[in-house]
Amino acid sequence: MSRSLKKLLGLLLTLLSISLVVFIIMNVIPGDPAITILGIESTPEARAVLRDKLGLNDPAWQRYVNWLLGAFHGDFGVSYSFGVPVSELVAERLPLTLTLALVATVLTIVGALALGAIAAMNHGNWIDRLLSMTSQIGVAVPVFWLAMILVIVFAVQLRWVPPGGFPGWSHPVAGAKALILPACSLALVQTAILARVTRAAILEVARLDYVRTARSMGLNRRQIMLYHILPNAMVPIVTVAGLQFASLITGTIVIENVFYLPGLGRLMIQSIGNRDLITVQALVVLFAVMVVLTNFVVDVFYAWIDPRMKEGRT
Amino acid sequence: MKLKNLLWATTLVIVPGLAAADTVLRIGLQQEPTSLDPTSDATASIDGMLTHNVFESLTTADESGAIHPRLAKSWTISEDGTTYIFELEQGVLFHDGTSFDAEDVVFSFNRAMAEESVNPSKSIFKPIDSVNAIASHKVEIKLSAPNAFFLFNISRGDASIVGVESVEENKTNPVGTGPFTFASWTRGDRLVLAKNAQHRDADNIQLDGVEFRFIADAAAATAALMAEEIDIFPGFPAPELMDQFEADPRFSTSVGSTQGEVVLALNNSKEPFSNLEVRKAITHSINRGDIIDGAMYGRAVPISSFYPPHGESHVDLSHVMPFDLAKATALFEDTGLAGSELSLRVPPFPYATRSGEIIQAQLAQAGVTVNLETVEWGFWIDEVFKQKNYDMTIIAHTSPNDLGNFARGPDYYYGYDSAEFNEIFAALSTETNVAMRHDLTVEAQTFLAENAPAVFLFQLPRLSVFRSGVEGFWQSASVLYQPLAGVTMKDASQ
Secondary structure, eight states: OHHHHHHHHHHHHHHHHHHHHHHHHHHHSSSHHHHHHHOOTOOHHHHHHHHHTTTTSSOOHHHHHHHHHHHHTTTBBBBBBTTTTTTHHHHHHHHHHHHHHHHHHHHHHHHHHHHHHHHHHTTTTTHHHHHHHHHHHHSHHHHHHHHHHHHHIIIISSSSSSSSSSOTSSHHHHHHHHHHHHHHHHHHHHHHHHHHHHHHHHHHHHSSSHHHHHHHHTTOOHHHHIIHHHHHHHHHHHHHHHHHHHHHHHHHHHHHHHHTTTTTHHHHHHHHHOHHHHHHHHHHHHHHHHHHHHHHHHHHHHHHHOHHHHHHHO | HHHHHHHHHHHHHHGGGGGGOOOOOEEESSSSSSSTTTTTTHHHHHHHHHHTTTOOSSSSETTOOOEESEEEEEEEEOSSOOOEEEEOOOOBBBSSSBBOHHHHHHHHHHHHHHTOOTTTTGGGGEEEEEEEEEEETEEEEEEOOOOTTTTHHHSSSSGGOOOOTTGGGGGTSSSOSSOOOOEETTTTTTTEEEEOOTSSSSSGOOOSSEEEEOOHHHHHHHHHHTSSSSSSEEEOOOGGHHHHHOOOTTTTEEEEEEEEEEEEEEOTTTTTTTSSHHHHHHHHOOOOHHHHHHHHHHHHOOOOSSSSTTTTTTOOOOTTOOOOHHHHHHHHTTTTOOOOEEEEOOOHHHHHHHHHHHHHHHHHHOEEEEEEEOOOOHIIIIIEEEEEIOOOEEEEETTOOOGGGGGGGGGGGTTTOHHHHHEEEEEHHOOOOOOOOOOOHHHHHHHEEEEEEOEEEEEEEEEEEETTTTEOSSSSSSSSOOTTTTEEEOOOTO
């Protein structure tokens, strides 16, 4: 009881400090939402009126406290530039970004486990070397570049999928098609990383005594891999996959721009450009919540995969 | 909540109307606005999409900038040039079904002129003394002095006629009187307009609907065109790719002009730029041809003053301070600036960053080191524009009739203050006689070319790529808006 309470408190403190840091940064960096909205040809009087309407003339600490009080009640304020509640903006866009990150994660895990296992089973021969070289390239390639290559091949040349945009879930097939390339671009690079981790973890476990015992009992290679090696190699794999999910969520910022998708990443970029402090703050805190939640899920997973971890922690 | 229901209702009713068989023009845009109200937000793409499509103003301008009637059928101007009487169109309805009359005009103008107004172009309403409805469809506007730009200015999106009943919701659900109605906006993705069958010109409109897709990235815009996902991309952001589209028979391209003068702005409020000799030295160092070749792939027209080359009162002043390296070097020597360092802070727009690198190299040739710094837009607005914390910067001034920028006094970011120029501009802005105004415009241009408060580089071009078969889209942009009622297209599937 006291442990989970401590954990919750720590979580809240993390989020609080993140929101404070973002607030300070957004107030220190040069920029003025009123000029961004009204343009550089606007009159100083009109800008003053708008600043007043947006509440920008209040002292900074007061704006932060007001925001914090609202946030505790689930009210994240009204966007300076959009003029609609921030929660509405987020609700419109969260599903797309989450879907994208989740699909990419599933693709990554499935692909990495398969490739890592194949490489480990062929340890030292040409298949292993080929996979190792390919994953090396995969790790080095920037996501946006890979995305552009995929667009040129599959959208512009072959016309199998659209080059970008999202028609909405009212057209499920078109919607799914629109997400194939973005999810694959996100997943490919992460797969390369995770496949290397998987291969190393499998090779590590494969050296252990119980694997040799299983082999001496006459189990075939597939059975040994599925029932004895993989489950025991999961800890490092899950650790890295957890970190990757967090970077996938932030990776959507780049991917949503390349594929012009209406997700949180694009909202973030637009809001920073507009100095829409109140929206940026909510988004950063939301991204932080997602990362913290992922860590939490990974923790739970550890205990499930390896009961020793549970005991070791008390 | 009410608003949301309303949005849903319009979406459900109108979007199915844009069926596959309908003629829908798909337009790619780089800039997505955050609000849809042109009377409270300066974002150019609001005007680009909605002004004179969803909203209408009393007057309108054509591609050349000439004024035509719009919601005002006709007008008379008093002898002294200060009283305008507008005769309004009859039987016009706002898209929400309410009718349009003189009271809406009075309301729209008073709202823009009010003390608490956040109209982004409040200055265009300053010359107005009063706006009165003298009959149900007749409005009288009194000016404090004759104004040369009045009829042009009230054609702008900032002077859109809005409805008393709908004005509060225009930011998310714009309601106007125009030939297209607002159908839906999926933020981050697209904005859809549908033809307004009730509009007085509806018979002449071929398009059933228009879809604007927001694509900020130049590479993504190229892919979308190549995959024929969009029909036209006005203001195409990558001049280096124009050759590729010109060679492709599926596409047509155009290079038009805009009202955007790209300038190397100098901070006249401080040393050394307060010295005319220094400004001359910098101007003589600049080879505009090389900048246009390098930054715009040859697709721009050089300027020597602050007036668009396609404007009717333009004069060629390229002889006043031409590129002359020897003269520039000598002037830098004389002013003791040779070997010194200047900073150049440019906003993150390709035309500016690319020009910046070339200018850095050109000034190095003349003996001055330039520290080039690319800054983010929000930073530029605050540090350069508001605080005047800069030596030199590069920016396009996109407003029409903006010669008066140099008469804004020492507080404006140029820090330029010339009693002589202020006098010329004051005379120009109140002169309604066409011939006299032409002479004054020439005088103002000449003054700026000779006194070089900034280095005038080139006119920002409007590059467009469109699918062959799309007709009637303006090549040039003399205003921020783009009426779509006259645009036609052939079937996309052929």
